[in-house]
Amino acid sequence: MIRIQYTNHSTHRIVLPYKTQKHELLTLAQAFVAQENSLLPENRTRYTASIETALAAALANQSASAAQEVSRKSASETLKRLDAAARTTISQIRSLMEGRFAYNPEQAQSWGFFVRQSGRGAGNILTPRGREEIITCLNQYITTEEARPIGEQFAEPPLNEVIALRDELVQNLHQRDQSRQERLTQNAALDEACTTLARELRLALTALLLNYQGEPELILGRWGFQLMTRTTRPPREVGQPTTPEPAAAPAAASAANL
Numbered sequence: 001m002i003r004i005q006y007t008n009h010s011t012h013r014i015v016l017p018y019k020t021q022k023h024e025l026l027t028l029a030q031a032f033v034a035q036e037n038s039l040l041p042e043n044r045t046r047y048t049a050s051i052e053t054a055l056a057a058a059l060a061n062q063s064a065s066a067a068q069e070v071s072r073k074s075a076s077e078t079l080k081r082l083d084a085a086a087r088t089t090i091s092q093i094r095s096l097m098e099g100r101f102a103y104n105p106e107q108a109q110s111w112g113f114f115v116r117q118s119g120r121g122a123g124n125i126l127t128p129r130g131r132e133e134i135i136t137c138l139n140q141y142i143t144t145e146e147a148r149p150i151g152e153q154f155a156e157p158p159l160n161e162v163i164a165l166r167d168e169l170v171q172n173l174h175q176r177d178q179s180r181q182e183r184l185t186q187n188a189a190l191d192e193a194c195t196t197l198a199r200e201l202r203l204a205l206t207a208l209l210l211n212y213q214g215e216p217e218l219i220l221g222r223w224g225f226q227l228m229t230r231t232t233r234p235p236r237e238v239g240q241p242t243t244p245e246p247a248a249a250p251a252a253a254s255a256a257n258l
Helices: 022-037 048-100 105-111 130-147 159-209 218-223 250-257
Strands: 002-005 012-016 226-229
Touching (some): 012 159, 022 048, 022 218, 048 130, 048 159, 159 218, 218 226
Antiparallel strands (some): 002 012
């Protein structure tokens, strides 16, 4: 919060939110605009129009960001379900490859699987790990199966189900990433609008203060500004002794006598 003190003898100070305190800043801007709109146009500050514009932009960006976050979370939850289904399908296809190509496992590479070339596991058909590897494998499997005559295609899992799973997985992945990027864009626009609000509200407050002589009245709260009473130290009584200087340490005193 930014604290503004009017004079050295003022009993009040105003606490203004920083641009990063979005909730407090938007609450203040809404109260300010509401109060200004209750006045005649000629009695409003010169900053009211820009504050109202920045407020509308900030609220729109905030709402859009929240909506994109809901969309992102929904797509992420759907992706978890599709990932599980894709792993099950890949495992089913791999088992199919192992049975069909028990003596020539390298043939499984045409359907998107990698085969270990050396070591103890040489000849093993490897299971894709991670979403990207699984999608790549599904893509190659679908391409190979579509190129084969229908009568020669594998019956299980049904090719149309594999295609539908792949498409839904890719679509939700794209939706999640798009929603995330859109939310970042909206948040950047919200930050810019809040920067404008923080600056314009501070200028508007200065303009309002010019209408007051000396101590500002609590009526400023109608514009949403938070006024706080300053805490003052009690005056020192006449003749009250000041705090004595601390005595020198013995070692220091001895050194001074040398």
